[in-house]
Amino acid sequence: MGNIQKVRGFQDIYGENARRYRLVVDTAREIFKLYNFKEIILPYLEDISLFKRSVGEETDIVQKEMYTFTDRGGRQIALRPEGTASCVRAYIEEKLYGEGGYHKLFYEGAMFRYERPQAGRYRQFHQVGAEVFGVSSVYADAEMILMINNLLKSLNIQTRLEINTLGTFESRRNYSEALKVYFSQFRDSLCETCRGRLERNPLRIIDCKVESCREIAKGSPVITDYISEESKERFEKLLNLLDRFGINYRVNPGLVRGLDYYTDTVFEFITDRIGAQGTVAAGGRYDRLVQQLGGPPTPALGFAAGVERLMLLLDSVQEKEKLFSVISLTEDQFPKALEFIETLRKNGIKGELVLRSGSLKSMMKVADKFKADFVIFVSDRCELKDMKSGEQITFLSDGDLIDYIIRELKTV
Numbered sequence: 001m002g003n004i005q006k007v008r009g010f011q012d013i014y015g016e017n018a019r020r021y022r023l024v025v026d027t028a029r030e031i032f033k034l035y036n037f038k039e040i041i042l043p044y045l046e047d048i049s050l051f052k053r054s055v056g057e058e059t060d061i062v063q064k065e066m067y068t069f070t071d072r073g074g075r076q077i078a079l080r081p082e083g084t085a086s087c088v089r090a091y092i093e094e095k096l097y098g099e100g101g102y103h104k105l106f107y108e109g110a111m112f113r114y115e116r117p118q119a120g121r122y123r124q125f126h127q128v129g130a131e132v133f134g135v136s137s138v139y140a141d142a143e144m145i146l147m148i149n150n151l152l153k154s155l156n157i158q159t160r161l162e163i164n165t166l167g168t169f170e171s172r173r174n175y176s177e178a179l180k181v182y183f184s185q186f187r188d189s190l191c192e193t194c195r196g197r198l199e200r201n202p203l204r205i206i207d208c209k210v211e212s213c214r215e216i217a218k219g220s221p222v223i224t225d226y227i228s229e230e231s232k233e234r235f236e237k238l239l240n241l242l243d244r245f246g247i248n249y250r251v252n253p254g255l256v257r258g259l260d261y262y263t264d265t266v267f268e269f270i271t272d273r274i275g276a277q278g279t280v281a282a283g284g285r286y287d288r289l290v291q292q293l294g295g296p297p298t299p300a301l302g303f304a305a306g307v308e309r310l311m312l313l314l315d316s317v318q319e320k321e322k323l324f325s326v327i328s329l330t331e332d333q334f335p336k337a338l339e340f341i342e343t344l345r346k347n348g349i350k351g352e353l354v355l356r357s358g359s360l361k362s363m364m365k366v367a368d369k370f371k372a373d374f375v376i377f378v379s380d381r382c383e384l385k386d387m388k389s390g391e392q393i394t395f396l397s398d399g400d401l402i403d404y405i406i407r408e409l410k411t412v
Ligand code: ATP
Pocket: 082, 113, 115, 120, 121, 122, 123, 124, 125, 126, 127, 257, 258, 276, 277, 278, 279, 280, 281, 282, 283, 304, 305, 306, 307, 308, 309
């Protein structure tokens, strides 16, 4: 029998990739906190109908990408494909709105979508995301974009921003009607999925990745012609704010996003460095969703970034703390060596006690394998070897050596 392998589209994240993962998530957390977002830790499983009613019945996610099953109690369950729906559910269910003011939440964690795996596209992937509930101010849109921009800057990742407005719920509906009329002329040339979308959600056709549909979509009515004056002014205001902060963007009237719940602002941060999987962060406003899911009328907006895609764009990520490896030169000095290394750790210094006894050479090999920056030899004396320069210093007592390390070497 062969070895058991991981499930297709799932990944083990280890070594440098684990460091990349940590850097992305930790940096995002820091930035979220600077903007005073509070963490919400959401369940991985939800009632299927949550996603049907929010993400939308006609979306790729709900139609073909969700992992679903019936649990032992006969409930229809989905592994969450995204975070916004759960945030909204929690906002309503936990009655967060009851506390007055407005609410800013962030989350991180795994999402699941049954897609064709490729670079930057997996069946289990991770997102960091944030949502603002109860604010319609355009400054909230601007702040969110500034926040994502800061996150990308902190990670030293270059992207371009594409932005659009979908207008209000009503103008979106009028636009939908116009699209239906337009695409109906080309019914037979549309892909099968889009033929289905024609009746129920023609907006989705614009988002179709099939080449023939893309061609047809090029001549379709543009959303700009259906947007109310108020929405247009709002959008102008947002663009002016972005100008003011030196954020480059491109207005892309074809940007509709793959989910049903968006109104007014939608945006994507895109890179060309990972092929078709170019969107690293995406989001927008969804002023109707909370109400649609049974909550009070609550304007809201949010975004999510794909952790794996950001990981692919990072420069190499090395461990920055120096490693001190301790070698006990004789078997009976091990207790002392252990004591020594524990003292280092208590002082915030990363230590590895070589847990093999044998020749000095074999023990040095272990220290080398761990890429120790310094090796400390414990016997009746204490010696420190700098592995880079080869320099070796003898100390009169353990205390002197520890003081020296803390003073001189901890942050080399
Ligand atoms: P795409 O058009 O690439 O399929 P999407 O519009 O489905 O993206 P969203 O639902 O907006 O993506 O999710 C937000 C972000 O999560 C994406 O911009 C991307 O960075 C990431 N993401 C989405 N699906 C995957 C996946 N299968 N694997 C890895 N990252 C993903």
